[in-house]
Amino acid sequence: MNNYGLVLNEVGMRDYCTSLMAKVVAPLSKILFPTEMFSNSLDHHHTFCVEYRAEELGVGDRHLDMHHDASEVTLNVCLGRDGFKASGLQFCGDYGASDHRASSLKLEHTIGTAVLHLGRRRHGADNITGGERVNLIVWARSSAFRAAAAYGHVPPDGYPKTKEGSVVDTVCLSRANDADYEDRVKGSGQGGERGEEEKKRKYVPFNPPPKASCALNVKKSIVKF
Ligand SMILES: O=C(O)CCC(=O)C(=O)O
Numbered sequence: 134m135n136n137y138g139l140v141l142n143e144v145g146m147r148d149y150c151t152s153l154m155a156k157v158v159a160p161l162s163k164i165l166f167p168t169e170m171f172s173n174s175l176d177h178h179h180t181f182c183v184e185y186r187a188e189e190l191g192v193g194d195r196h197l198d199m200h201h202d203a204s205e206v207t208l209n210v211c212l213g214r215d216g217f218k219a220s221g222l223q224f225c226g227d228y229g230a231s232d233h234r235a236s237s238l239k240l241e242h243t244i245g246t247a248v249l250h251l252g253r254r255r256h257g258a259d260n261i262t263g264g265e266r267v268n269l270i271v272w273a274r275s276s277a278f279r280a281a282a283a284y285g286h287v288p289p290d291g292y293p294k295t296k297e298g299s300v301v302d303t304v305c306l307s308r309a310n311d312a313d314y315e316d317r318v319k320g321s322g323q324g325g326e327r328g329e330e331e332k333k334r335k336y337v338p339f340n341p342p343p344k345a346s347c348a349l350n351v352k353k354s355i356v357k358f
C-alpha cells in the first residue's frame with residue numbers, strides 16, 4: 134500500500150476519471166482482454182496518484198511491495214517528475230495461476246507512457262534512487278463481475294486457484310503477503326527483514342488447502358427467483 138498519494142475521486146475529479154475509464158480503459162480492455170468475463174462491463178473505478186521520493190528528499194514512499202490490485206483492469210500512467218531514477222515496475226504471474234510468483238516482465242517507467250494490465254497480475258515497484266515519481270493509477274472495476282463473485286457464480290476473488298509451480302522468483306516475493314518470504318530470500322542476497330507493520334499482517338496463503346475445490350461451482354451459478 135502506498136502511504137503517499139492522492140485519491141482523485143475525492144478531490145472533485147471523479148467525472149474526469151470516469152471519462153478516462155470509458156474512453157480509454159474500457160475500449161482497450163475489450164481489445165486486449167477479450168476473453169475476460171468483465172471486458173465488456175467495466176463501469177466504476179478507484180483512481181489515485183502514487184508518489185515515490187528518493188531518500189535524499191526526506192519522507193515518502195520509496196517502493197511498492199509485490200501485490201495484485203483490487204481491480205479488474207489497471208491503467209498506470211507515468212506523469213513525472215523529470216529526472217527520477219530507478220523506475221522499474223516488476224510483473225509476475227496472475228493471482229491464482231501456477232506461475233503467480235514467476236517473473237514475466239520488467240517495465241521501466243518513462244514519463245508520458247502507460248501500461249494497462251489485469252488487476253490480478255502480481256506486480257511491485259522498485260526502490261526509487263533519485264528524485265520523485267508520480268503515476269496516475271485507474272483501478273477499473275465491473276459491478277456485474279463483482280456481483281457474480283459475491284453471489285458465488287465465480288470464486289470470491291474472481292478466480293479458481295491452481296497449485297503453485299516450481300518457479301518462484303525472488304523478485305516476485307512479497308514481504309507483506311507471502312508467509313514464506315523470509316525463508317525464500319535467505320541466502321538469495323535480496324530482500325530483507327519485514328517491517329513491524331508487515332509482521333502484524335495476517336497472511337492469506339496463496340495456495341488453497343489440498344481439499345479445496347478449484348472448479349467453479351456450477352450449481353451455485355443457477356439463480357432461483
Ligand atoms: O508505482 C507503480 O507504478 C505501481 C503502483 C501500483 O501498482 C498500485 O498503486 O497499485
Ligand SMILES: [Fe+2]
Pocket residue numbers: 200201202256
Ligand atoms: Fe498495483
